[in-house]
Amino acid sequence: MVAHPSAVLIQAAATDGNNPIFNTVVFGLFVAITLFVVYRVSSGATSRADYYAAGSAFTGRQNGIALSGDYLSAASFLGIAGAIAVNGYDGFLYSIGFLVAWLIALMLVAELTRNTGRFTMGDVLSFRMKQRPVRAAAATSTLVISLFYMLAQMAGAGGLISLLLNIHSAFGQALIIAVVGLVMVVYVLVGGMKGTTWVQIIKASLLILSVALMTVFLIGKFGFNISNLLSQAAYNNPMGAKLLQPGGSYGATDLTKLDFVSLSFALVLGTAALPHVLMRFYTVPTAGEARRSVVWATSCVLIFYLCTLVIGYGSAALVGSKEIKSAPGGENSAAPLLALHIGGPVLLGVISAVAFATILAVVAGLTMTASTSFAHDVYANIFKRGKADPYEEVRVARLTAVVIGLLSIIGGILANGQNIAFLVALAFAVAASANLSTLLYSLFWKRFNTTGTLWGIYGGLIACLVLVAFSPVVSGSPDSIIKGVDFHWFPLKNPGLVSIPFSFLCGFVGTLVGRGKADRYKQAEMEVRSLTGIGAPQGRLRH
Template identity: 75%
Template sequence: MTVQIAAPVSGNPTLNVGIFVVFVAITLYIVYRASSRNTTAADYYAAGGGFTGVQNGIAMSGDFLSAASFLGISGAIAVHGYDGFLYSIGWVVAWLLSLMLMAEMLRNTGRFTMGDVMSFRMNQRPVRAAAAVSTLVISLFYMLAQTAGAGGLVALLLNVNSKVGQSIVIVIVGLIMIFYVLVGGMKGTTWVQIIKAALLLLSVTMVTVFMLGKFGFSFSALLERATENSPLGQGLLGPGGSYGKSNLTKIDFVSLALALVLGTSSLPHVLMRFYTVPNAKEARRSVVWATWCMFVFYLSTLVIGYGATALVGSSAILHAPGGENSAAPLLAFTIGGTVLLGIVAAVAFATILAVIAGLTITASASFAHDVYANVMRRGQADTRSEVRVARMTAIVIGVLAIFGGILANGQNIAFLVSLAFAIAASANLPTILYSLYWRRFNTTGTLWSIYGGLGSCLVLIVFSPTLSGTSKSIFPSVDFHWFPLDNPGLVSIPFSFLCGLVGTLVGGESGDSGKQAEMEVRALTGIGVGT
């Protein structure tokens, strides 16, 4: 029989807020101390390349392990079982692609942003503008999911059930994040992410151990109880709980998996972290450390998700404020009471803050470095004005993310993030791979690939069930969808590769052979890095 928990379960709101305030106070102090060294664009964008591979790997995991991972995946496993865990598998496997194909070459051929690589041997101005547009759109989609997660979490922890109250909290979280970026730059943000990653891994490991201890450290006993507390029964342990109901949902799963695996290696805020280390060797070490951190984390979410079903029950989770996203906090309250709930709450808030800060600095750096410095000022901008523009852009991006999070409040954040992955894989991955590995690739192909992938993905999202036509849509009361899949990756990613191929053949220009040779040598050897 399902264990029912009266909703909302907030524990002690004062304790929850107190732990979070302590974290914010400590990290704000660290950010303030780090800000004294932000004297150049390299310091502000890439922390002067001064982090080791170990530090950057932990920070990278902190940057990547978002509220979607902590709250969304745990909830998806609790409600949908096996199908929810497929998010975790896709994201772990994706880092192998990044390690083998991307990390070293990206570190060797760029300086601050993804646009450095895409435009290296192309016509600088249009390509940098296209790279900046792609970065801004992806970052906004990702931040929308994180700020939406903040609203759902606060609803559960502080008993704030009104949309107005949740919106106020989203605004507060967004303002703190903007302060991190404005003051600390990449160095301050990186230290926030390192601290947050350590706290997150410690918290999920602790909850996992407590959870297994309640069942005599028998995972089989935990799974058996979980099946009893779920309407899916034994189906909770096998595929089909969410994506196996029809041929269409199976195709939708393939589309989701493609977006998760290919999107990770093309997320701008992940790619930018390769420039915070001094060389390609440390970039590879970063990916290895990040992969291990995420491997431990996602194994823990498997226990936490099924544990939430076992002790809380999927029905109670769905009816709690925050819906699926409330599974991990509800479990923490069940096994550890108010104190553990407060710790988990603080870590979840810290997760949201750190990830949004990383996304904001990536978006602002792309606009300032690619658009302002290299498109508008044709490479003649001084460092001081470039950093000033980056900070102004951070404010604008932060405000847009706040409004987007208010609009998307209540959606499953793991699913919302998967849309950002689809956009990244569609707009960025084909362009980056073509740039690094295809000598004939030219400016026309680059522009067709970026805009073709970005445009097709956005159009399909707008006219998919994500926005309208179902009870789970962002706008459930209207129906203007005609594309049947929730995630457009299966169509938009191959379309982007095709656009890059056709654009290159149609464009006809051969490009600068000297630049092509220089890029190949630099990518493989690291000679000339940073110039």
């Protein structure tokens, strides 16, 4: 059997350029430096406010860059670039959805959430409701969403390493995923929110700088003429000129068009309901800084996605879809393979280290969010009825982080090989289905009550999970998670078109049939606080 050119190229890079050693050294340096930073900024910070919300001491600019770091995951860098390289215009639709979503977060969620909460999404949802059942529901949805999101990041880690070191064995990739998971747990245990925020700032800066440099190098190869790049991409792809037109991936049938609408629902509405994005609004001292955070995050995300458009089409032009699909890691290999083509083993090592940093930082942020939600919402407010010792609560959060790290390692091993942009889109669908309706109802509907909150969260969450379980994602198609069986009955790959409206309907009906009336005084207090910030916890800016 003749080895594929990509495998030969990577093997040659590994042999001639000492690629594996270089990659390991660069990644090791990043881990060592960021761990030192995490230790320095977090030493002595043991209070709940420090561990959960970094003392609300970050500026809007700092938090905005960290927000973009949380948001620009392995899906954005590896998955979207691969989707554009293989599917062209339709792959870029992910970027459009991810970017437009920030307008929803800016207009409807950021300021109001900052004013009405303290540490978690459960603080907002339970403000005028019965504390224990609502916090339990909020914690459940946070844990499920975080684990879904982690699957994508861990799958990206496995695919990236398999590409770099040409590791085809399942055991080798599983070992790499385990190492990434363990390092991530160390970040969270040592640094808390303050440490993970600085990791996100460093990582986001490196990532945006890296993609910008790759874009400049790439355009330079085509004489700084975008038309030449696009023409070569179309020539080097089986789709031909259709690579530059809508419909290459989602336009084949009415069903695929409907699947695109469902995907768009999830992408645009999911961001404002992601727990790790919502939690970032508590790391700034005022609602004004929360708004600035979103503006900075949107700017960073815009620059990044414009660069990934060029990188995606550049991968199609210089690498080719056939080589990308055949390489270890599949579609997720497009950006690293392009780095190898335009800059050799050194650029491949740098880009791969940045991609690893991306995975590591995002998973650390997710773990921080999930462990905080369990410790603050479940342990402190359900088990201890709001009377938990603050230091004991932080200790529970750290223990939870270890458990979540182990679960994410197991899930990442199972999901290895899937397109990670697609996996993240599923996490967005779960977030929008479980959280968005209850957040908006809580903030804007005076009559909304506890029954409506519980119906909205659990109804949307269960509907979304059931539809995913019986969709082509899990069984019945060539790229399903479970091969060789077919028990799917839901035709769409993304359930957002059904599960998100269903969640709003559940919240509405639950409110109408619920016995308990809304607390008018609590509702009035929440309205005043959300619009003015009066009574909201304040922090001190650290410039």
